[in-house]
Amino acid sequence: MSRSNPRVLSTLERAGGFASAQEVYRLMQREGESIGLTTVYRALQSLVNDKIVDVLRRDDGEAIYRLCGEAHHHHLVCKGCGDTVEIEGGAIEKWAKSMAEEHGFREVGHTAEVFGLCSKC
């Protein structure tokens, strides 16, 4: 079941740990690696499932993948240049938990993302 193709992972690393599936594919082609686009997509999905990479969205909707640490964190993304900063989210954890409890929900998870224009944009 582990389709986390190591060549895809290593290419993503070489790309600066931040690229779309199409970019990873083109990069591997340019480097002479023989691989299909389908496999790149599957490998990236696998890596996301295994929580080895994170997936975000560009403004145009294209999914971009990036290596991430295991600690649960959130992102502050610049709408202009796509620059991303990891931010601490202790407040959110508590908020999500208390809101869920209040309404009798179990097995609680959450998503949260902050976006804006960074100082350079």
Add this chain to the structure above:
Amino acid sequence: MSRSNPRVLSTLERAGGFASAQEVYRLMQREGESIGLTTVYRALQSLVNDKIVDVLRRDDGEAIYRLCGEAHHHHLVCKGCGDTVEIEGGAIEKWAKSMAEEHGFREVGHTAEVFGLCSKC
């Protein structure tokens, strides 16, 4: 140049100020309004340009539009039955704001959603 079709805006309002282009289109159709999908897209783009609506992305990459300045709320969604509860997010607003300030970001927005299993599931 102002293609900010008022019927599209009013439909977006009626949708709770939060919907994708396709949803706005389907909603208008269901209500018997005669309009083309193309026009809905153009109107929404126009509204974004005029800063009357904000655009975000769903996890699947679909663009969703929401009225600017609308007092926005967050959702607690059940993974089992899809039931949704609106929850208060004062804590998030503060968190997003302070995180953004800390990193020199302007024009800050955020998304946040909590999910889990409701008491019935």
Add this chain to the structure above:
DNA sequence: GCACAAATGAAAATGATTTTCATTTCCATG
């Protein structure tokens, strides 16, 4: 070697969004 599961990838399908282009609606002016 042989069978069988997993991996692969080419091609087709999907679905949102954009573009093209012919037609219609508006509006000012003769």
Add this chain to the structure above:
DNA sequence: CATGGAAATGAAAATCATTTTCATTTGTGC
């Protein structure tokens, strides 16, 4: 009331990322 051009409209085609299908290849244990 024309009428002429600019803006708006929308159906259909094009685009593009992503997913699915399915036939083929690869790998592994027997």
